[in-house]
Amino acid sequence: MAGKVTxxxxxxxxxxxCSAERVFRPDLKxxxxxxxxxxxxxxxxxxxxAKALGIKMGVPWFQIKDFAEEHGVVAFSSNYELYSxxxxxxxTILSSYSPRxxxxxxxxxxxxxxxxxxxxxxTYEMHERVLKWTGIPVGVxxxxxxxxxxxxxxxxxxxxxxxxxxNFNDLSITQQEKLLRQIPVDEVWGVGRKLTKRLVSHGVTTxxxxxxxxxxxxxxxxxxxxxxxxxELQGIQCIDLEDMxxxxxxxxxxxxxxxxxxxxxxxxxxxxxxxxxAVQALREQHSTTSLIQVFLMTNxxxxxxxxYNPSMVIPLPTATNDTQVVYQWVSHxxxxxxxxxxxxxxxxVMLGELAPESNQQFxxxxxxxxxxxxxxxxxxxxNARFGKGCVRVSTGGIFSEWGMKQQRKSPAYTTSWSHLxxx
DNA sequence: TCTCCGATTAGAC
DNA sequence: CTAACGGTCTAATCGGAGA
Numbered sequence: 001m002a003g004k005v006t007x008x009x010x011x012x013x014x015x016x017x018c019s020a021e022r023v024f025r026p027d028l029k030x031x032x033x034x035x036x037x038x039x040x041x042x043x044x045x046x047x048x049x050a051k052a053l054g055i056k057m058g059v060p061w062f063q064i065k066d067f068a069e070e071h072g073v074v075a076f077s078s079n080y081e082l083y084s085x086x087x088x089x090x091x092t093i094l095s096s097y098s099p100r101x102x103x104x105x106x107x108x109x110x111x112x113x114x115x116x117x118x119x120x121x122x123t124y125e126m127h128e129r130v131l132k133w134t135g136i137p138v139g140v141x142x143x144x145x146x147x148x149x150x151x152x153x154x155x156x157x158x159x160x161x162x163x164x165x166x167n168f169n170d171l172s173i174t175q176q177e178k179l180l181r182q183i184p185v186d187e188v189w190g191v192g193r194k195l196t197k198r199l200v201s202h203g204v205t206t207x208x209x210x211x212x213x214x215x216x217x218x219x220x221x222x223x224x225x226x227x228x229x230x231x232e233l234q235g236i237q238c239i240d241l242e243d244m245x246x247x248x249x250x251x252x253x254x255x256x257x258x259x260x261x262x263x264x265x266x267x268x269x270x271x272x273x274x275x276x277x278a279v280q281a282l283r284e285q286h287s288t289t290s291l292i293q294v295f296l297m298t299n300x301x302x303x304x305x306x307x308y309n310p311s312m313v314i315p316l317p318t319a320t321n322d323t324q325v326v327y328q329w330v331s332h333x334x335x336x337x338x339x340x341x342x343x344x345x346x347x348x349v350m351l352g353e354l355a356p357e358s359n360q361q362f363x364x365x366x367x368x369x370x371x372x373x374x375x376x377x378x379x380x381x382x383n384a385r386f387g388k389g390c391v392r393v394s395t396g397g398i399f400s401e402w403g404m405k406q407q408r409k410s411p412a413y414t415t416s417w418s419h420l421x422x423x
Numbered sequence: 424t425c426t427c428c429g430a431t432t433a434g435a436c
Numbered sequence: 437c438t439a440a441c442g443g444t445c446t447a448a449t450c451g452g453a454g455a
Contacts, residue, residue, distance in 0.1 A: 036442090037441090037442035037443075038442050038443070039440090039441095039442075040440090041440080041441060041442055042441060042442060044436085044442075058441085058442090059441085060440070060441040061440085061441090062439075062440045062441080063440085063441080065440095078442090104435095104436090105435080105436055106436080107436080108436080189434095189435085190433095190434070190435085191434090192433060192434050192435080193433090193434090194432085194433060194434085195433075195434085223448065223449075224448075225433090225434090225447080225448070248444090248445075248446095249445085249446075250444090250445075250446090251444090251445095252443080252444055252445075253443090253444090254442095254443065254444085255442090255443075256441095256442070256443090299441095300441095301439095301440080301441060302439090346442095348443090405440095424455100425454105425455085426453100426454090426455080427452105427453090427454085427455095428451105428452090428453085428454105429450105429451095429452095429453105430449100430450085430451090430452105431448105431449080431450075431451100432447100432448085432449075432450090433446105433447090433448085433449100434445100434446090434447090434448105435444105435445090435446095436443100436444095436445100
């Protein structure tokens, strides 16, 4: 057993949101597709065909709409119910391959395949099975660390000969070096735009350069994160597989409005929806909050209009996960910050200082808050059974003015999808 | 001088 | 017709305030 090579797979869905839309639209099999962010703002997913047209990630849709439509690109508003349903199916399949796996994001999963017999066959089988059972194409990259698995996944997706599967551990030392020399440093996990610029100015342009850079210099110039990345490239595990999902340390709900908000009641309506969602998520992970922040923002892209971006934080004497208690503070802060004469483009509620429910501390000087936990449990139950939003707090979203712009959303396939038998 | 804290930065997806 | 540029989350780092 000792010295056995770690075989860590990273499975990543190809153009996940686009692929999810395609599952229910086989007629678009070869059509360029893009999926847009909230409010139909930016490109957040694109198929290979859309990439081939030169459509870049993150570009505002309005800037390329005409070009895209001329080239037959089909655009969808994002449909998160659909994507999370499909994601769950993919993750269920993948986690059946190992007792140790980590759902890293909606479209990515690390799977520890160390010691798996006939590993090569198994990785190809994963690739085929996910496609066959869900309709979602994936890439499988294997390496001895998370960073190398990520890099291998990149190779699996970009190198046509890999057929969607690539194991970095199958290479000889010489082959590994040759490969890493071909990979630009910005493809390395944890190296973003800013760091790429600085690394290049130090002569580090490829993954290989980073791997063999002077560790002490790297550490002092770029910090501990970069040092970890380097170690990972060298095959030394620094980033562990996180089997258990850790509870979130903060909950944020914010949204840009479909059109500017100029009325306090409409703002409060939006904030009540954000609060409800954030506090429900809080209860789902059995946490409480004792720090509430509310912020409002005008449209920073409109320099011709007056700008106002207030934010207020309030520490609570007693931790809570009661929607009504939180909303009382949220609305209070919002009313304090509200000023007429501004066109608000976005707002948000952030809950901080999250702590486990069980550890609840009571402030001896404050009157003990009446616990509404039974009411909250009942509300969560009703909303789960009869649909989200069936029981609301405050106005809870009855105003439609602030809602998202979503002109291109695909139908609710998931409604019927959820009635299908589980594979 | 050290420590703590909030704000800022950078990254992932 | 015009205007139109995402949302959540974590961790490290920086700089000032207070001990």
